[in-house]
Amino acid sequence: DTGVSQNPRHKITKRGQNVTFRCDPISEHNRLYWYRQTLGQGPEFLTYFQNEAQLEKSRLLSDRFSAERPKGSFSTLEIQRTEQGDSAMYLCASSLAFKSDYGYTFGSGTRLTVV
Amino acid sequence: GEDVEQSLFLSVREGDSSVINCTYTDSSSTYLYWYKQEPGAGLQLLTYIFSNMDMKQDQRLTVLLNKKDKHLSLRIADTQTGDSAIYFCAERGNSGNTPLVFGKGTRLSVIA
Numbered sequence: 148d149t150g151v152s153q154n155p156r157h158k159i160t161k162r163g164q165n166v167t168f169r170c171d172p173i174s175e176h177n178r179l180y181w182y183r184q185t186l187g188q189g190p191e192f193l194t195y196f197q198n199e200a201q202l203e204k205s206r207l208l209s210d211r212f213s214a215e216r217p218k219g220s221f222s223t224l225e226i227q228r229t230e231q232g233d234s235a236m237y238l239c240a241s242s243l244a245f246k247s248d249y250g251y252t253f254g255s256g257t258r259l260t261v262v
Numbered sequence: 263g264e265d266v267e268q269s270l271f272l273s274v275r276e277g278d279s280s281v282i283n284c285t286y287t288d289s290s291s292t293y294l295y296w297y298k299q300e301p302g303a304g305l306q307l308l309t310y311i312f313s314n315m316d317m318k319q320d321q322r323l324t325v326l327l328n329k330k331d332k333h334l335s336l337r338i339a340d341t342q343t344g345d346s347a348i349y350f351c352a353e354r355g356n357s358g359n360t361p362l363v364f365g366k367g368t369r370l371s372v373i374a
Contacts, residue, residue, distance in 0.1 A: 151304075180361060189266075189350050189364035190305065202359065238304055248293050248312075248354070251362065253304035 151254035172241030266365035280338040284351030291353040
């Protein structure tokens with residue numbers, strides 16, 4: 148098991164462009180979470196999936212953001228018409244639903260810089 | 263809504279004990295967590311405690327929970343330079359479907 152894998156590690160994009168990030172969770176984990184972390188802040192919840200169903204979305208997830216987990220395995224997070232304020236580390240985590248009390252396993256994140 | 267507060271910085275000498283403190287507001291929190299983040303990396307789960315416990319010890323780590331005051335602490339014994347990192351406190355409400363809420367993190371600097 149290679150843990151939670153996120154790609155790319157770094158992304159630099161121009162304002163107004165669309166970007167897509169990928170997360171591959173631990174294979175047997177049915178829950179997948181997306182968080183955003185800006186400099187000097189803790190991770191902020193964006194959304195989570197159980198299998199392919201998106202169960203909760205934060206108010207932080209504006210209509211420019213969309214997340215999918217089509218087959219209940221990997222997930223993608225797309226940001227359309229990026230803005231400088233979208234610059235952040237995007238963290239993915241996974242867990243087993245019945246073991247989520249014991250915490251999540253995080254990936255190394257994708258650092259997005261919007262110029 | 264839920265809120266988790268931590269002091270931002272802590273500096274200790276190598277070999278001393280470190281104590282990182284956290285307060286939270288959600289009285290229905292059932293699980294509380296400590297995560298560690300090294301530069302450029304994701305978060306690593308260090309330990310967690312269930313709300314009906316007062317203390318949990320795991321090797322050099324001791325977690326103390328005062329549920330009445332909604333105060334959580336992480337003590338690291340014999341702090342090493344490799345412990346330098348940002349430590350995040352997180353809480354989860356009373357439902358298994360509630361996502362974790364994190365504090366802003368405490369940056370621990372260990373001086374050799």
